[in-house]
Structures are given as C-alpha cells and as structure tokens.
Amino acid sequence: xxxxxxxxxxxTENRSKIVMLVADGLGGLPVEAGGPTELEAAKTPNLDxxxxxxxxxxxxxxxxxxxxxxxxxxxxxxxxxxxxxxIGRGALEAxxxxxxxxxxxxxxxxxxxxxxxxxxxxxxxxxxxxxxxxGPLAVKxxxxxxxxVEVFVEPVKEHRFVVVFRGEKLGGNVADTDPQRTGxxxxxxxxxxxxxxxxxxxxxxFVVQAQELLADQPKANGLTMRGFSAAPVIPSYxxxxxxxxxxxxxxxxxxxxxxxxxxxxxxxPTSLSEExxxxxxxxxDYDFFFIHFxxxxxxxxxxxxxxxxxxxxxxxxxxxxVMALKPMVLIVTGDHSTPARLASHSWHPVPTLLVSExxxxxxLTAFSEKTALHGxxxxxxxxYLMPLALAHAERLAKFGA
Amino acid sequence: xxxxxxxxxxxTENRSKIVMLVADGLGGLPVEAGGPTELEAAKTPNLDxxxxxxxxxxxxxxxxxxxxxxxxxxxxxxxxxxxxxxIGRGALEAxxxxxxxxxxxxxxxxxxxxxxxxxxxxxxxxxxxxxxxxGPLAVKxxxxxxxxVEVFVEPVKEHRFVVVFRGEKLGGNVADTDPQRTGxxxxxxxxxxxxxxxxxxxxxxFVVQAQELLADQPKANGLTMRGFSAAPVIPSYxxxxxxxxxxxxxxxxxxxxxxxxxxxxxxxPTSLSEExxxxxxxxxDYDFFFIHFxxxxxxxxxxxxxxxxxxxxxxxxxxxxVMALKPMVLIVTGDHSTPARLASHSWHPVPTLLVSExxxxxxLTAFSEKTALHGxxxxxxxxYLMPLALAHAERLAKFGA
Numbered sequence: 132x133x134x135x136x137x138x139x140x141x142x143t144e145n146r147s148k149i150v151m152l153v154a155d156g157l158g159g160l161p162v163e164a165g166g167p168t169e170l171e172a173a174k175t176p177n178l179d180x181x182x183x184x185x186x187x188x189x190x191x192x193x194x195x196x197x198x199x200x201x202x203x204x205x206x207x208x209x210x211x212x213x214x215x216x217x218i219g220r221g222a223l224e225a226x227x228x229x230x231x232x233x234x235x236x237x238x239x240x241x242x243x244x245x246x247x248x249x250x251x252x253x254x255x256x257x258x259x260x261x262x263x264x265x266g267p268l269a270v271k272x273x274x275x276x277x278x279x280v281e282v283f284v285e286p287v288k289e290h291r292f293v294v295v296f297r298g299e300k301l302g303g304n305v306a307d308t309d310p311q312r313t314g315x316x317x318x319x320x321x322x323x324x325x326x327x328x329x330x331x332x333x334x335x336x337f338v339v340q341a342q343e344l345l346a347d348q349p350k351a352n353g354l355t356m357r358g359f360s361a362a363p364v365i366p367s368y369x370x371x372x373x374x375x376x377x378x379x380x381x382x383x384x385x386x387x388x389x390x391x392x393x394x395x396x397x398x399x400p401t402s403l404s405e406e407x408x409x410x411x412x413x414x415x416d417y418d419f420f421f422i423h424f425x426x427x428x429x430x431x432x433x434x435x436x437x438x439x440x441x442x443x444x445x446x447x448x449x450x451x452x453v454m455a456l457k458p459m460v461l462i463v464t465g466d467h468s469t470p471a472r473l474a475s476h477s478w479h480p481v482p483t484l485l486v487s488e489x490x491x492x493x494x495l496t497a498f499s500e501k502t503a504l505h506g507x508x509x510x511x512x513x514x515y516l517m518p519l520a521l522a523h524a525e526r527l528a529k530f531g532a
Numbered sequence: 533x534x535x536x537x538x539x540x541x542x543x544t545e546n547r548s549k550i551v552m553l554v555a556d557g558l559g560g561l562p563v564e565a566g567g568p569t570e571l572e573a574a575k576t577p578n579l580d581x582x583x584x585x586x587x588x589x590x591x592x593x594x595x596x597x598x599x600x601x602x603x604x605x606x607x608x609x610x611x612x613x614x615x616x617x618x619i620g621r622g623a624l625e626a627x628x629x630x631x632x633x634x635x636x637x638x639x640x641x642x643x644x645x646x647x648x649x650x651x652x653x654x655x656x657x658x659x660x661x662x663x664x665x666x667g668p669l670a671v672k673x674x675x676x677x678x679x680x681v682e683v684f685v686e687p688v689k690e691h692r693f694v695v696v697f698r699g700e701k702l703g704g705n706v707a708d709t710d711p712q713r714t715g716x717x718x719x720x721x722x723x724x725x726x727x728x729x730x731x732x733x734x735x736x737x738f739v740v741q742a743q744e745l746l747a748d749q750p751k752a753n754g755l756t757m758r759g760f761s762a763a764p765v766i767p768s769y770x771x772x773x774x775x776x777x778x779x780x781x782x783x784x785x786x787x788x789x790x791x792x793x794x795x796x797x798x799x800x801p802t803s804l805s806e807e808x809x810x811x812x813x814x815x816x817d818y819d820f821f822f823i824h825f826x827x828x829x830x831x832x833x834x835x836x837x838x839x840x841x842x843x844x845x846x847x848x849x850x851x852x853x854v855m856a857l858k859p860m861v862l863i864v865t866g867d868h869s870t871p872a873r874l875a876s877h878s879w880h881p882v883p884t885l886l887v888s889e890x891x892x893x894x895x896l897t898a899f900s901e902k903t904a905l906h907g908x909x910x911x912x913x914x915x916y917l918m919p920l921a922l923a924h925a926e927r928l929a930k931f932g933a
Binding site for chain 1: 535538539584890894909910911918921922928930931932
C-alpha cells in the first residue's frame with residue numbers, strides 16, 4: 132500500500148498546528164552491558180512529563196537493519212518512501228550547501244585535484260587544500276560560460292565544491308570522471324542514456340574552461356566530477372498533506388532537505404534557543420513546523436556519550452517553550468540512531484513520542500529506548516509518522532463509508 | 533520496498549561470521565490454559581544467558597495467520613520473499629530427496645497406482661506399496677530413454693517417487709494427470725502454455741514406457757504425475773548478501789533448500805552434536821552457517837509435548853559449543869511453529885533471538901514466547917532477519933549520504 136497516496140486522498144484542513152521536533156541521531160546504545168543509553172542517562176523531566184500524556188513507539192526510518200544517511204532519514208520522517216525517492220549524491224551535496232535545486236537542474240559533486248605536466252592526477256584531493264584557498268577558486272569558476280545553460284558553482288569544504296547545470300532536458304545519468312587513482316588523467320564525462328548526452332557535453336566544456344582558469348594554481352589545477360544527479364521530483368507538503376509547512380534549522384543540509392519537500396525555511400537561527408524564537412514568531416503563519424536539532428548527532432558521531440547526554444538535556448530544556456504554544460500534535464523523534472559507542476549512524480530503531488489530546492495513553496511515565504519499546508505505537512516505519520500526526524490533528528477523513 | 537534488493541546494493545564484506553541456528557518448528561502452545569509452551573517448559577540455561585546480551589522478537593515467517601510449509605518457511609528465514617519465490621511441489625519433492633535441480637530441469641511428483649484390465653485406476657496409491665518394493669521399481673524406470681532429454685527417477689517413500697526431465701527450454705506448466713478418483717484412467721499430460729508443450733509430450737512418452745516396464749506388477753502397474761515444476765530461479769547468498777554460506781543439516785529436504793539459495797552443503801552429520809563438529813571444522817572456510825535441527829518439529833508433529841521439550845533442551849545444550857567459536861552474530865529461531873498440541877505446523881509467530889555486541893539490549897533475561905513478545909525486535913517478518921543479521925555483522929553500508 133502507498134500510505135502517502137492514501138493520506139493524500141483523505142486529507143482535510145483545519146487550523147490545528149503540528150510540531151515535529153527532530154533530535155538528529157537521537158537513539159543510542161549502552162556503553163557497558165546493563166548500562167543506560169544516552170537518552171536513558173539524560174535527565175529529561177520535560178519529555179518524561181509528556182510521556183504520561185503521549186504515546187510512544189519504536190520507529191524504523193527505512194526498514195529493520197538499514198542504517199539511514201541524513202537524506203533518506205529525513206525523507207522517511209517527512210513521510211516519503213526513502214527508497215522510492217532517491218536523492219543523488221550531487222543533489223544532496225547541493226542541498227547540503229543550501230542551494231535550492233529546481234526541476235531543470237543537474238547537480239555534480241566536484242573535487243579539486245592536482246594534475247602533473249602530462250595531465251595525470253598526482254593528488255586526487257589537491258593536497259586537501261584548505262577551505263580559505265579553495266572557496267575563492269570555486270567562486271572564480273563562476274566565470275565559466277556555456278551556451279544554452281546556466282552554471283552555478285558553490286564552494287563546500289576543502290577540496291570539495293558543487294556545480295549545478297540548469298537547462299532544458301538535461302539528463303542526470305553521467306558517469307563519474309574520478310578514476311579513483313593517481314597517475315592517470317581524469318576520465319571524460321560519459322552519458323549513460325540519451326537525455327544525458329548533452330549533460331556530458333556541457334560537463335566536458337566546463338572542465339576545459341575550468342582547467343584554463345586554474346592553470347596557474349600550484350595544487351588545485353584540475354577537477355574531477357562525481358554523483359551527477361537531477362533534482363529529485365518530490366510532491367510538496369502542501370500537495371500531499373495540505374499543510375503549509377515551515378522548517379527551522381541551523382545547518383544548510385536540513386534546510387535543503389526540507390525545501391525538497393516544499394517546506395519554507397524560516398529564520399536564520401544559530402542555536403536551538405534561537406530556533407524556538409523563530410518558532411514563536413512564526414506560530415500563526417504555518418500549520419506544520421519541522422525543528423531540527425543537530426548536536427545530538429554530532430556528539431554521537433564524536434563518540435562522546437556524556438556530551439550526547441548533555442545535548443539531549445539541552446533539547447529537553449526547550450520543550451516547555453514549545454508546549455506553551457499549545458500545538459495540537461507534538462512529535463519528538465530522530466532521523467536515525469547515532470550511538471556514541473559506534474560513533475556513527477546506526478540501524479537501531481528510534482524512540483518516538485507523539486503527544487496530543489487524542490492519544491490513547493500507553494501507561495509510560497518516561498521517554499527512552501526502554502519505554503518506547505512498550506509504547507502504544509509499537510514498532511513502525513517512519514512513513515507512518517506523518518499519517519499518525521495528521522490523524523491526531525484531525526486532518527484525515529474516514530476511509531470509506 | 534524490496535528489502536532484499538536494497539540489501540544487495542548496500543552489502544559490504546568483512547571477516548565477520550554469522551550463525552543461524554534453526555530449531556525447526558520451535559514455537560509452541562500451552563497444552564492447558566495457563567500452562568507453559570514447550571520452550572517455556574524446557575530448561576534452557578544457555579539460551580537464557582544469551583537473552584541477557586541479545587535482542588528478541590516475534591517473527592512471522594510469511595505473514596500473520598499464514599502457516600508455512602518447510603519450503604516457504606526456510607526461504608523466508610533466508611531472506612527471500614516466500615510468496616514471490618514459489619517452489620513448485622515437484623521441485624520441492626526433488627529437493628527433499630537431495631536431488632540438485634538445475635536451470636534446465638522440470639521436476640514431477642509421481643505416484644504409483646494400480647490400473648485394472650481396462651486401464652482405469654483401481655487404487656490411486658498402489659495399495660500404499662511399501663518402500664522396499666516401490667524403491668526398486670522407481671530405479672527400474674531409470675531405463676526409460678527419451679530422445680533429446682535426460683530422465684532422472686528418484687524413489688521417495690511408499691507409492692511416491694520423483695521424475696526430473698532435463699533438457700533445453702522445457703516449460704513447467706503441465707496439468708496433473710491424477711484424476712483424483714478411481715474408476716477412470718489417468719489423465720493425459722496437458723500443457724498450459726507454449727513452452728510446456730514439449731514437456732507434456734515427454735511426460736506422455738515417459739508414461740508409455742513406464743507402463744510397459746511395470747506391466748507385470750500386481751499393484752504398481754501405472755503412475756500419475758503431479759506438481760510439474762521448473763527449478764525456481766533464486767539469486768544466491770553470495771550474489772545477494774556477499775556471503776560464502778554453508779548449510780549443515782541431517783535431512784535431505786533442508787540440504788536441498790539451502791542449495792537452492794546457493795549454500796554449500798557440508799559434512800554428513802547424523803545428529804546435532806555431529807552438526808556442531810562439522811561447524812567447528814569448517815569455521816574458517818565460510819562467512820555464514822545455517823544449522824538445521826529437525827527434531828523439535830518432529831516431536832511437535834508427533835503431538836508429544838514432553839518429547840519436544842526434551843529436544844529443545846538438547847538444542848540448548850549445544851549452544852555453548854557454538855558460542856565458543858565467537859560468531860559476530862548468532863541467530864536462534866525456527867522456520868515456523870509446530871505446537872505439540874496441534875501436532876502440525878502452525879501460523880503462530882516464532883520466538884527469535886539475535887545476539888551480537890551491537891545489540892540494543894531489551895532487558896529480557898530468558899528466551900521464550902512470553903519474553904520474545906516484549907523484545908527489542910518487536911514483531912517482524914522473516915525477510916528482515918537477514919538484513920538485521922548483516923547490520924549487526926557490520927556488513928551493510930549506510931543508505932544514502
């Protein structure tokens with residue numbers, strides 16, 4: 132069953148507000164046998180209070196055993212089947228630097244590299260050139276002009292940058308030009324299908340002009356291109372759910388992901404507290420708010436259990452400000468688990484809490500992996516979270532008479 | 533979502549070992565209201581110890597309410613959608629006697645029958661002719677020669693035997709020739725599609741020659757043919773999971789099922805203890821081991837609760853030998869439930885335990901139907917078991933960036 136299609140048909144409108152609070156990488160693991168997870172170790176009085184009124188469950192972002200990247204993890208949370216709606220690497224990288232991809236765009240992830248006198252790659256990452264040097268070089272490449280197509284170049288970090296070609300009927304199916312080794316020249320861009328032939332020609336021309344512009348550089352005098360990808364075609368929140376949705380995030384990647392599903396990115400917060408300021412100001416203007424908190428994932432990726440615990444406690448501390456706005460539905464979840472013990476994203480399901488007047492209480496009095504396991508939502512796939520939110524917001528009609 | 537396809541794309545290789553211990557028909561039922569199941573009644577100190585480190589769940593081999601045969605039950609455990617990958621009855625019967633089916637084979641399940649002077653069936657099972665008499669008759673049929681096709685005949689039991697036709701482009705879609713009643717002659721083999729016409733002709737010729745060879749038999753002077761089926765086309769464990777897999781089993785059926793998914797059948801054990809001997813010897817040569825224990829199912833099918841309890845205790849007793857090998861992931865499960873009270877396979881979900889360093893503990897301290905119900909794996913379909921095993925073995929890459 133395509134649950135999103137069903138929801139699209141059943142959606143109704145009202146004035147209810149839904150808030151989705153995402154603590155990135157929320158789920159964790161004990162460090163020692165018998166010990167608590169990060170969420171269990173954290174003091175979360177506000178979430179625990181909500182647990183008494185809400186309903187919990189264990190959410191699989193994709194499917195049991197599958198570890199999600201940030202792209203698929205968020206698409207799942209937003210209710211889009213992440214396997215059906217693939218985001219190519221180029222598109223994700225462009226999204227990650229806040230570039231708003233349109234339907235005529237093909238995005239490419241590029242690396243500066245060092246070429247020797249014979250044109251062979253001597254360093255695939257241009258000596259990991261620092262961002263202060265590579266940024267201006269990427270900007271310089273904006274001088275490239277190719278007839279019939281707009282070219283955008285965005286610096287990323289160190290040797291990495293993003294190129295977007297915007298034009299009519301450009302295919303995204305072009306092979307990587309990185310030969311994955313040194314001592315050979317970069318590969319020519321090769322199209323894998325008919326609509327991508329023109330993209331490959333454009334990419335070739337881009338490389339020629341870029342090498343001229345970079346000719347006098349000591350390290351970054353060449354480039355390789357990877358992950359060519361057309362912008363994903365994703366129906367918007369408005370279309371699918373009838374929700375006017377806002378995204379509040381600090382990092383460009385999450386703003387970009389929210390934009391892909393038609394959310395409006397609001398404010399320019401630099402902290403969780405500022406994110407809630409933005410929420411408060413915009414409260415009357417939207418139906419749905421996605422609020423992204425990055426640092427639970429960051430400290431998990433760092434492998435720091437105590438720091439991730441602290442981040443969870445910071446996250447808990449802003450909950451009363453959100454509840455003071457009286458959302459009809461509050462969701463607290465993560466896009467995946469990032470156990471400090473593994474210092475990486477993992478496949479473990481994510482404890483999830485939904486709070487609303489119409490919850491059927493599950494008798495739980497705290498919010499954690501241990502409690503979520505016994506919650507009223509059971510184990511469920513992320514794509515069911517939005518339908519559940521809409522139901523509790525009384526925004527879904529009965530199916531059938 | 534096709535989870536197996538996703539896993540195929542995400543698989544990575546390492547040197548981890550995965551062991552899947554299958555106690556056939558493991559799940560049970562209480563005999564009396566309030567009483568324990570077989571697994572709950574059994575003393576299983578070793579499994580209970582593992583429960584503290586592992587994570588449990590309730591597995592549906594096919595779907596809630598569906599009772600699996602051995603074929604679909606094992607295909608599900610192996611991660612293949614059992615509804616998509618159907619094994620025809622002929623193919624299953626051939627597999628069950630250890631016949632290794634190839635891509636050019638059509639297998640047929642045959643019954644000896646008794647024909648009267650007019651050629652009508654007087655006994656559909658040839659008086660349930662004992663195996664000692666029917667075996668040599670089946671072997672005699674190996675004299676049948678049909679141009680352009682190889683013919684294999686394998687005795688099964690009593691009136692049953694298997695015929696395999698091997699040749700180019702043989703369809704498997706031929707109707708049964710058993711009229712399901714006496715007083716009429718066997719039906720002629722009728723093809724249901726174009727590629728099966730030749731198979732039907734070959735089957736007709738087989739019957740003609742067989743009746744000549746059997747003409748002087750008092751009971752088994754005829755035959756009927758059922759369940760024509762081409763060998764199922766199933767991608768191998770190597771292809772799908774990147775695992776070099778070994779199967780250790782006593783009974784031909786399970787060896788055959790493992791062979792269908794490309795496992796190598798190793799050793800010739802005659803008991804569970806010998807199966808573990810085989811495991812120990814082969815430990816360095818494979819990534820994945822499927823170990824099949826038959827007698828939990830056999831005693832369940834016999835309707836003997838206390839005997840099934842004993843078998844579970846025997847199964848528990850070998851666990852320390854397996855754990856001494858330090859598999860990165862151990863799975864303990866069954867291919868279906870076989871409650872002694874029902875004396876048959878049943879639809880009840882199967883308690884399943886996964887043990888690995890990266891499990892998120894679920895606080896359980898014993899392994900049973902009662903505990904599995906509250907386990908960290910929740911209720912899940914069998915096809916997710918292999919993805920979970922691979923994830924805990926760190927053999928799956930992140931999905932998306």
